[in-house]
Amino acid sequence: MKVFLLTILSLVFTPYFTQKEIEINFEMNNENPELEISQLRYYISSIQLTSNGKTTFTEATSYHLIDHNDSNSTSISLRLPEEIEYNELQFNIGIDSSKNMGGVHGGDLDPTNGMYWTWQSGYINFKLEGKIENKEISYHIGGFMYPNNTCRTTRLKISGKGSNYTLVVHPDELLQKVDYEKINHVMSPGVSANLIADQLPSIFTLK
Amino acid sequence: MKEILLIFTLLTSISFIDVVLPNKEVSEKAVWPTYYYDTLSNPLTEDKIYLGRVLFYDPILSIDSTISCASCHSQYSAFTHVDHPRSHGVFDQVGDRNSPSLMNLAYQDKFMWDGAIHNLDAQALAPISEVSEMGETIGHVIEKLDRIPAYHELYSKAFGSSEITGEKTLKAIGAFMATLESKNSKYDQMMAGTAEFTEQENNGYNLFLSNCAICHKEPLFTTNEFVWNGLPLDTALNDLGRMKITHLSMDSLHFKIPTLRNVEFSYPYMHDGRMKTLRDVLNFYTSELPFENTEIDHRLNQPIILTDNEKTDLIAFLLTLTDKEFLFNKKYSFPFDFFFPSTKDE
Numbered sequence: 001m002k003v004f005l006l007t008i009l010s011l012v013f014t015p016y017f018t019q020k021e022i023e024i025n026f027e028m029n030n031e032n033p034e035l036e037i038s039q040l041r042y043y044i045s046s047i048q049l050t051s052n053g054k055t056t057f058t059e060a061t062s063y064h065l066i067d068h069n070d071s072n073s074t075s076i077s078l079r080l081p082e083e084i085e086y087n088e089l090q091f092n093i094g095i096d097s098s099k100n101m102g103g104v105h106g107g108d109l110d111p112t113n114g115m116y117w118t119w120q121s122g123y124i125n126f127k128l129e130g131k132i133e134n135k136e137i138s139y140h141i142g143g144f145m146y147p148n149n150t151c152r153t154t155r156l157k158i159s160g161k162g163s164n165y166t167l168v169v170h171p172d173e174l175l176q177k178v179d180y181e182k183i184n185h186v187m188s189p190g191v192s193a194n195l196i197a198d199q200l201p202s203i204f205t206l207k
Numbered sequence: 208m209k210e211i212l213l214i215f216t217l218l219t220s221i222s223f224i225d226v227v228l229p230n231k232e233v234s235e236k237a238v239w240p241t242y243y244y245d246t247l248s249n250p251l252t253e254d255k256i257y258l259g260r261v262l263f264y265d266p267i268l269s270i271d272s273t274i275s276c277a278s279c280h281s282q283y284s285a286f287t288h289v290d291h292p293r294s295h296g297v298f299d300q301v302g303d304r305n306s307p308s309l310m311n312l313a314y315q316d317k318f319m320w321d322g323a324i325h326n327l328d329a330q331a332l333a334p335i336s337e338v339s340e341m342g343e344t345i346g347h348v349i350e351k352l353d354r355i356p357a358y359h360e361l362y363s364k365a366f367g368s369s370e371i372t373g374e375k376t377l378k379a380i381g382a383f384m385a386t387l388e389s390k391n392s393k394y395d396q397m398m399a400g401t402a403e404f405t406e407q408e409n410n411g412y413n414l415f416l417s418n419c420a421i422c423h424k425e426p427l428f429t430t431n432e433f434v435w436n437g438l439p440l441d442t443a444l445n446d447l448g449r450m451k452i453t454h455l456s457m458d459s460l461h462f463k464i465p466t467l468r469n470v471e472f473s474y475p476y477m478h479d480g481r482m483k484t485l486r487d488v489l490n491f492y493t494s495e496l497p498f499e500n501t502e503i504d505h506r507l508n509q510p511i512i513l514t515d516n517e518k519t520d521l522i523a524f525l526l527t528l529t530d531k532e533f534l535f536n537k538k539y540s541f542p543f544d545f546f547f548p549s550t551k552d553e
Binding site (some may be wrong): 099100101102103104105106107108110111112113114118119120121122142148191 | 216245248249323324325326327328329330335336338345346349372373374375378381452454464521
């Protein structure tokens with residue numbers, strides 16, 4: 001019998017704006033552009049570690065709601081065998097199609113979390129609400145059916161064998177790439193949601 | 208000689224198939240499809256179905272505790288809102304659509320007139336949250352249920368723990384809805400050989416088969432498809448149907464083909480309830496159908512011709528789809544024992 005020693009790998013999600021850590025619900029009055037983020041929440045799912053392209057670790061039942069209004073939700077602890085090799089971290093931003101097809105689920109996926117649409121079924125993968133230059137923006141990004149599947153995968157190089165990593169999420173990078181003057185409210189699956197979803201993998205970096 | 212024999216055998220086998228086919232078709236109609244509903248992810252246990260039934264009849268699901276699911280889906284009218292073209296919810300608000308009848312839902316893959324919901328367990332969220340229906344949030348419903356000890360007991364029986372969550376609540380309602388089965392109408396009995404149609408019903412059945420059955424396919428009496436049946440847009444409501452969900456212009460004005468089971472009691476008809484009687488519906492298909500419009504469903508691109516007598520016969524057949532056992536089945540009805548437990552003790 002082989003005994004696996006488990007080790008904990010913690011991923012802590014932290015929002016940054018123009019290279020500075022920010023707290024959600026805090027106004028950035030003196031900054032330019034003026035920004036106020038009232039909500040930033042998203043699903044992180046299907047977490048994997050890979051070594052030179054080969055998967056070495058897959059988290060079981062891997063669905064996490066990260067809500068930056070709730071500090072208890074912003075870190076994920078992976079329990080993995082000590083000898084596992086990895087140099088890349090991979091995860092989905094959002095909930096995959098098959099989980100969506102499976103109906104309603106519990107825990108982080110419970111519909112009471114406000115990340116499930118009611119008028120049309122399906123999870124909201126990513127929510128960003130706030131004000132930029134005094135304009136309200138509200139992005140509820142979701143949709144799981146072709147051609148409006150908004151679940152996206154990101155891969156990040158991970159070096160060393162630390163036990164604690166900070167994952168930085170940059171809402172400013174999203175707002176730079178999305179024409180928020182024109183697209184300020186996205187509330188349903190479709191072209192705009194796909195456009196924003198395409199930007200999501202690049203707003204996460206490992207510190 | 209061998210070749211001749213072979214040809215002879217082939218011929219007889221072909222004619223044999225010819226003889227067998229019509230019977231086979233008849234028997235296929237009576238065969239029900241398998242459940243689309245996933246009973247593995249939500250096993251249909253008695254305690255869960257009972258909890259779902261209690262929730263279905265409890266107005267606590269609405270913001271001011273006035274409207275339950277049963278308010279717009281009453282059993283005696285095949286779980287729809289009889290007499291109201293469009294259903295009304297909390298604070299007497301009127302919605303945009305006619306509440307659909309509820310039966311044989313476990314055989315369906317999409318719900319609502321526009322197919323917005325793809326899983327029966329997620330369905331109840333829509334009316335709970337819709338402002339003009341129950342105007343609630345599932346989170347607040349859970350808070351309210353949490354204050355009632357009797358519910359903790361039911362959740363514990365149904366799920367093994369008394370904690371009340373959104374997932375459990377929706378799955379219980381889904382489980383109850385999945386059990387609403389209507390399979391014992393006169394039509395079903397005729398198919399099973401335990402009842403006989405009158406001459407008029409039989410004539411109506413034949414008219415049904417040649418004019419309606421391609422969309423209202425047996426035994427569900429729907430194909431569960433979304434189509435434009437030629438109904439003109441009501442410009443006051445501006446309801447584009449399935450296009451709202453798919454954003455595809457080809458889905459404009461597409462609505463779900465409804466089942467015709469228990470259609471006698473599910474009036475008024477169409478997604479916005481614009482037709483009061485079955486005769487109104489038949490009159491639409493025979494004299495107002497825009498069959499020459501290229502956007503219409505391809506199965507309706509020919510005129511439908513029925514005499515007044517034929518319409519009467521067709522309606523006589525449609526009434527054989529009434530299932531009294533379903534409409535009065537106690538296991539679907541208001542759970543008096545939960546809401547008025549004292550009456551049980553007496």
